[in-house]
Amino acid sequence: MLGRITSLTTSLAALVAAILVAGPATASSRQAATAAPGPARPGTVVSARQLPTALWLPGTRHAHLLRYLSTSWDGNPTVVSGAVFLPEGRRPIGGWPIISWAHGTVGVADVCAPSTAGRSPRDIGYLSAWLAAGYAVVATDYEGLGTPEPHPYINGPSAAHATIDMVRAARQVDRSLSRSWAVVGQSQGGHAALWTAAVHARYAPELNFRGAVSTAPPTQFQATVAALPPLQPAAAAIPVLFIIASGIRATNSDVDLRNYFTETGLSLLHMAETSHCLDTLGAVIAARGLTNNDVLTDMTALARMIALQASQEIPIQRYTAPVYIAQGAADTTVIPAMTQRTAQQLAAAGTDVTFTLYPGADHDGVLRAALPDLLTWTADRFDRAPAPH
Structure with a gap:
C-alpha cells in the first residue's frame, strides 16, 4: 500500500x-x-x-x-x-x-x-x-x-x-x-x-x-434494466443515450459502439463528444426528426448500455x-x-x-x-x- x-x-x-x-x-x-x-x-x-x-x-x-x-x-x-x-x-x-x-x-x-x-x-x-x-x-x-x-x-x-x-x-x-x-x-x-x-x-x-x-x-442499474419497457422504433431518439455511450467508451476499451449505433447514431455520438451538450444535442435530434430506429442498431441498446454500468452501482454499506x-x-x-x-x-x-x-x-x-x-x-x-x- x-x-x-x-x-x-x-x-x-x-x-x-x-x-x-x-x-x-x-x-x-x-x-x-x-x-x-x-x-x-x-x-x-x-x-x-x-x-x-x-x-x-x-x-x-x-x-x-x-x-x-x-x-x-x-x-x-x-x-x-x-x-x-x-x-x-x-x-x-x-x-x-x-x-x-x-x-x-x-x-x-x-x-x-x-x-x-x-x-x-x-x-x-x-x-x-x-x-x-x-x-x-x-x-x-x-x-x-x-x-x-x-x-x-x-x-x-x-x-x-x-x-x-x-x-x-x-x-x-x-x-x-x-x-x-x-x-x-x-x-x-x-x-x-x-x-x-x-x-x-x-x-x-x-x-x-x-x-x-x-x-x-x-x-439499481440491473433492476432498472428489468423494469424498462422496450424502446419504440418510431419514438424520438433519446439524447442521453449518447452521453451514456460516451461514458462507457471512456472506461471500457473493449466496447465497440458500432454494435449499438447506426452511422447516423455514430455521427450524433461524435457531436456529443466534441461540440454539443445535452440540450443542444436534443435540439438537433428534434430538428431532424430522428427516431430510435434511425440511430440504434436494435431497440435493446439502452438496456444493454445501462447493464454495462452495473459496476458503478452505489456501494451498499454502512456510511460513516x-x-x-x-x-x-x-x-x-x-x-x-x-x-x-x-x-x-x-x-x-x-x-x-x-x-x-x-x-x-x-x-x-x-x-x-x-x-x-x-x-x-x-x-x-x-x-x-x-x-x-
Missing part, C-alpha cells in the same frame, strides 16, 4: 510539474506553485484565477476558477476544473462551511463544463439558496469536462474523487474556508454524492465530512456520515421505486438515511420541492441555525 501511495504521489508531482513548465509563466501558475508547496497530491492546485463575473451566482462575494489534481477512474492522476463561490456576509468563526456541489448531466464535451459554460436557471437558483444560507459552494466539473481526457460519465470513484479534491483545492486558494463540508448532488451528481459518502473516510480523512444530500440519483435522499414521485428519468430501494438497502446496512418522496415533483422539480427540508437537515449536520427560506 505504501508503494502505491508513493507511486501516485510521484506521478502527481510529475504531472503538475509538466503542466506548470509547459504553460506560459502566468500569475495563475505561479499562484498554483505557491499554493501547493511540497509533493503534489490529490487536491493540489494547478492554476487559479478569478471566475468571470458573468458566471457568478447571485449572492457571491468572490469566485475562483480552478484547475486541480485528482485521481482518475483508473487510479492515475488527472487534472480537473471547477469553481469556488464565496458567500456575502461576515465569515463565521472557524471559516465558511463548505457545500461541494455535484452537478447533474450536462453532456460530455469540454464545452459543457459548467465553470466555463455557465449553469442552468434551475441550478443557479438552487445553488444561490445554499450561498444565502451561509455556505461556500465549491463546484467540480468532473474529470474530462473542460480538460483533455474523456469524461467517464456515471463513474462513481472518478466523480467522488473530483468532488472531494475540489474541497481540498478550494481550501488552498481561500483560507476563509472551513474543514467542515458536505456534498450535495442532483441526478448524475446525486450518484456522485452517494459515492462520495462511501469513499470520503479513506480518501480524505483530514477533512471533516458532515453528510451527503442526494436528489434523484440513478441507482448521514445521508438525505430526496426523490420526486413524478420523476420519469429516474424510477422512484429504485431510489427508495437504494435508501432502504443503505439503512439496512446501518447508514443513517433520511428518505423523502415528494409528490408531484419531477426530475427537475425535486430540487425546489426538497430545498427547505435539505437546508434544515444540513444545518443540523453543521450544528447551525437554519437560514430563513
Whole structure:
C-alpha cells in the first residue's frame, strides 16, 4: 500500500510539474506553485484565477476558477476544473462551511463544463439558496469536462474523487474556508454524492465530512434494466443515450459502439463528444426528426448500455456520515421505486438515511420541492441555525 501511495504521489508531482513548465509563466501558475508547496497530491492546485463575473451566482462575494489534481477512474492522476463561490456576509468563526456541489448531466464535451459554460436557471437558483444560507459552494466539473481526457460519465470513484479534491483545492486558494463540508448532488451528481459518502473516510480523512444530500440519483442499474419497457422504433431518439455511450467508451476499451449505433447514431455520438451538450444535442435530434430506429442498431441498446454500468452501482454499506435522499414521485428519468430501494438497502446496512418522496415533483422539480427540508437537515449536520427560506 505504501508503494502505491508513493507511486501516485510521484506521478502527481510529475504531472503538475509538466503542466506548470509547459504553460506560459502566468500569475495563475505561479499562484498554483505557491499554493501547493511540497509533493503534489490529490487536491493540489494547478492554476487559479478569478471566475468571470458573468458566471457568478447571485449572492457571491468572490469566485475562483480552478484547475486541480485528482485521481482518475483508473487510479492515475488527472487534472480537473471547477469553481469556488464565496458567500456575502461576515465569515463565521472557524471559516465558511463548505457545500461541494455535484452537478447533474450536462453532456460530455469540454464545452459543457459548467465553470466555463455557465449553469442552468434551475441550478443557479438552487445553488444561490445554499450561498444565502451561509455556505461556500465549491463546484467540480468532473474529470474530462473542460480538460483533455474523456469524461467517464456515471463513474462513481472518478466523480467522488473530483468532488472531494475540489474541497481540498478550494481550501488552498481561500483560507476563509472551513474543514467542515458536505456534498450535495442532483441526478448524475446525486450518484456522485452517494459515492462520495462511501469513499470520503479513506480518501480524505483530514477533512471533516458532515453528510451527503442526494436528489434523484440513478441507482439499481440491473433492476432498472428489468423494469424498462422496450424502446419504440418510431419514438424520438433519446439524447442521453449518447452521453451514456460516451461514458462507457471512456472506461471500457473493449466496447465497440458500432454494435449499438447506426452511422447516423455514430455521427450524433461524435457531436456529443466534441461540440454539443445535452440540450443542444436534443435540439438537433428534434430538428431532424430522428427516431430510435434511425440511430440504434436494435431497440435493446439502452438496456444493454445501462447493464454495462452495473459496476458503478452505489456501494451498499454502512456510511460513516448521514445521508438525505430526496426523490420526486413524478420523476420519469429516474424510477422512484429504485431510489427508495437504494435508501432502504443503505439503512439496512446501518447508514443513517433520511428518505423523502415528494409528490408531484419531477426530475427537475425535486430540487425546489426538497430545498427547505435539505437546508434544515444540513444545518443540523453543521450544528447551525437554519437560514430563513
